[in-house]
Amino acid sequence: MIDRRAMLGATVALTAAPMALHAAGKAKPFNPAFPKGFLWGTATAAHQVEGNNTSSDVWFLEHQKPTVYAEPSGDAANSFLLWEQDLDLVKSLGLNTYRFSLEWARIEPEQGLFSIAMLDHYKAMIEGCHARGITPVVTFNHFTTPRWFAALGGWHGDDAPALFARYCDRAARHLAGGIAYATTLNEPNLSGKLGELLPGDLLGADKEMVEAAAKALGVALYQPGNPLYTPDGARTQRHLLEGHRLGRAAIKAVRSDLPVGVSLAMLDEQAAPGLPKGAVSLRDAKREHFYGEWLRLAKTDCDFLGIQNYERSVWTDKGKLPNPSGAVTNTMGAEVYPPSLAGVARYAHAQTNLPIMVTEHGVGSEHDEIRANLIPAALTELKKAMDDGVPVIGYCHWSLIDNYEWVFGYRIRFGLCELDRATFKRTPKPSAGVLGRIARANSV
Numbered sequence: 247m248i249d250r251r252a253m254l255g256a257t258v259a260l261t262a263a264p265m266a267l268h269a270a271g272k273a274k275p276f277n278p279a280f281p282k283g284f285l286w287g288t289a290t291a292a293h294q295v296e297g298n299n300t301s302s303d304v305w306f307l308e309h310q311k312p313t314v315y316a317e318p319s320g321d322a323a324n325s326f327l328l329w330e331q332d333l334d335l336v337k338s339l340g341l342n343t344y345r346f347s348l349e350w351a352r353i354e355p356e357q358g359l360f361s362i363a364m365l366d367h368y369k370a371m372i373e374g375c376h377a378r379g380i381t382p383v384v385t386f387n388h389f390t391t392p393r394w395f396a397a398l399g400g401w402h403g404d405d406a407p408a409l410f411a412r413y414c415d416r417a418a419r420h421l422a423g424g425i426a427y428a429t430t431l432n433e434p435n436l437s438g439k440l441g442e443l444l445p446g447d448l449l450g451a452d453k454e455m456v457e458a459a460a461k462a463l464g465v466a467l468y469q470p471g472n473p474l475y476t477p478d479g480a481r482t483q484r485h486l487l488e489g490h491r492l493g494r495a496a497i498k499a500v501r502s503d504l505p506v507g508v509s510l511a512m513l514d515e516q517a518a519p520g521l522p523k524g525a526v527s528l529r530d531a532k533r534e535h536f537y538g539e540w541l542r543l544a545k546t547d548c549d550f551l552g553i554q555n556y557e558r559s560v561w562t563d564k565g566k567l568p569n570p571s572g573a574v575t576n577t578m579g580a581e582v583y584p585p586s587l588a589g590v591a592r593y594a595h596a597q598t599n600l601p602i603m604v605t606e607h608g609v610g611s612e613h614d615e616i617r618a619n620l621i622p623a624a625l626t627e628l629k630k631a632m633d634d635g636v637p638v639i640g641y642c643h644w645s646l647i648d649n650y651e652w653v654f655g656y657r658i659r660f661g662l663c664e665l666d667r668a669t670f671k672r673t674p675k676p677s678a679g680v681l682g683r684i685a686r687a688n689s690v
């Protein structure tokens with residue numbers, strides 16, 4: 247249960263602190279105004295909202311026996327048909343940006359077979375954004391890959407980077423003209439490392455599921471785009487890094503002035519204070535493990551860096567500290583810590599010197615007041631980081647609507663809007679009003 251008083255207290259403390267310091271003459275006054283042209287948006291991903299993504303790797307796994315998916319994605323939010331409603335919703339909330347993903351499994355449902363009709367569908371979405379004054383931020387691949395790609399071993403396979411680049415080339419030739427910002431891959435840095443972060447022993451069950459899928463298709467390895475189990479994590483990572491490089495090059499070859507980046511999942515990794523003399527926090531080792539290679543690649547092969555943050559981790563020399571007592575928590579029991587987003591923005595920029603776009607930030611919770619409090623508190627800290635010199639282009643809240651949260655099914659809710667799964671009606675929650683007011687005012 248959430249202690250609402252504790253939470254309100256925390257929010258008040260956060261917003262009151264700068265003024266108190268200012269009164270004591272110790273800090274410059276906080277400037278709540280964001281720069282002109284700041285992108286205020288919300289994010290979704292194809293498989294999680296479109297519904298009936300039947301040619302995808304994940305759809306096939308949802309229907310395996312055994313499966314680790316709590317329930318199938320089914321119709322999701324029916325956004326494949328209702329995308330115009332979604333764009334109207336983005337606009338009506340007062341936002342000026344929409345991050346969504348192209349579904350590779352629809353565009354190339356069989357190897358080498360590209361669907362012009364599906365490319366036209368995404369073209370209409372991009373044009374629909376422009377018609378409403380919404381900036382389209384387009385992810386070329388958000389986890390799901392075509393089933394045939396997974397049956398070739400997914401990102402484990404040697405041809406994976408070239409196959410991805412061919413898809414990027416084809417999609418870019420049809421769509422790049424209207425895209426404002428593009429990202430290649432979503433959170434590739436965690437691929438093959440998710441087992442270390444998710445609760446419980448999903449890994450063993452996941453292996454059984456993908457083995458059943460491989461058997462059903464008569465192939466050696468079925469590896470989905472965002473694998474939990476992988477026979478060789480280092481090889482999968484190598485191919486993803488190369489996939490980003492080649493994919494970005496293919497997009498830039500079509501439109502060299504289109505900014506292309508990658509979105510990384512980043513926790514605000516912190517060193518626990520007060521360690522005994524000689525003890526070294528695991529923080530730096532964790533940073534290297536989860537982000538090192540990608541941040542180095544980003545320096546040379548990205549025009550901007552997308553950051554996706556939901557949490558912080560505080561590391562001693564032995565492991566991760568538990569939540570502080572009285573912490574506000576999300577549905578999964580992790581601490582909701584508003585300054586984590588700014589912490590990540592500062593670190594990501596310091597490491598890469600790139601402009602930063604918040605391509606995801608949010609909270610999985612059925613208690614919308616947690617979301618409504620998180621948004622202004624996190625944005626206040628983000629603005630302070632910007633005032634300290636971190637160039638942030640925009641903020642996309644995850645997510646527009648409650649949607650399919652992968653293995654957890656529909657139970658975990660990230661939406662600014664509630665979804666009625668029977669009628670597909672979208673209903674804005676109070677947090678949507680909070681973000682919309684900030685966006686309209688361009689000030690937190």
Ligand code: BGC
Nearest residue numbers: 291432433511606644651660
């Ligand atoms: C992913 C989304 C996911 C969200 C919330 C991110 O890791 O990009 O697909 O739904 O976090 O867990």
